[in-house]
Amino acid sequence: MEKKEIKKRRMWNFFIDATEELIREEGMQKVTIRKVADRAGYNSATIYSYFNELSHLLFFASLRLYKPYLATVTSAMDNLEDPLEKYYVAWEYFCEYSFKQPEVFKAIFLMDLGEHPQALLQHYYEMYPADLITVPQDLQAILMDRNLFNRGRYSVIPLVKAGLLKSEAAEELNELTNLVWLGMFTNFLNNRGYYSIEEAHRQTMKYVKEVTENALKK
Template sequence: MNNKELKKRRMWTFFIDATEELIKTEGFQQVTIRKVADKAGYNSATIYNYFGELSHLLFFASLKFLKPYLETVSREMEKTDDPVEKYLIAWECFSEYSFKIPDIFQTVFLMDLGDHPKTLLASYYELYPSDLMAIPEELQPALMERNIADRGRFTIGPLVKAGLLSEIQAEEVNELTNLVWQGMFTTLLNNRNHYTPEEAQKRTMKYIREIVEHKVGLSKTEPARNA
């Protein structure tokens, strides 16, 4: 690695760490380019030499807050070999943490980052490889998918391989469960109801379980519809 690349990585780390600290101390909504620059000891113009916009910096810093979620989902999914339970555990963990820290999950999974979100993800794990190494190898491909639908397809894939769902049924489950989560998440994020994060998760998982159990039960009585 040449000196230019080393400097770039060092500067990225300075600004990402400063953003992370501001989120912790002042709150997500209070982060600005000027505050990040002051915290890191540089001027605002310097940040734009390394990050295209504030959303990219927030994205990188937000990924660092996902560590507890990633550790939990990895640990819990390893407790069972049942593909249905693994799928439900994945949703349990995702909904729990997304409702606890909605600003972080909004930034990582839903915020408009421009045309190259996968490139940003790859850059993050290149900068912080230990975050990726701590995740079981079977789950690592999902971490490189920011798109919720694509991540869902990866998670539900084992149900298709086990013959519990046809490909079409799996796609339907993926779409329905994502819609349930997105609806509740958006409602909670925008303060459109009075649910606590725990209540929101409980209701979300109730609907997701019903969808999965219905489709898995249906697959046992319907002919395959993959064609």
């Protein structure tokens, strides 16, 4: 690895580490470029040599904070064979962690990152390939796609292969379940006093299962 690339990775780590620390301590809404620069021991101008905007730093730091969810769901699904059970488990953990860490999941999946969000995701895993070591090959394809609807398609493919759903019904199921989560998640973000974390998780899974059961009956 060339010295220039080594320096780039080192600087990346400084700034992402600082951003992650600030998110944990103060919350994502209070993170600023100046605070990140101060925490890392550099000036703000140096950050812009490596990151175009604050949202990119928040995105990369959120991917770090996303790792416990990833480890949990990977481990849980690894021991399952039934495709429907795996599908529900995937949704259970996605709901659990997304409502526990709403700002993190918002940054990863919904935040405006500019023109090339997919490239940022791929670049992160190029910089931190160790994050993929424990992830099965079939799940890595999901991680490399930021679009929720595209990721959902990977989850319903086993249901189609098992003969539980036809392709058209699986596509409809994917769209409906993602819309359920998006609606509940947006409502949770905007009206946090309405649902507790547990209630938001429980209600979302209730609707996901109802939609799935209706699709299986067709």
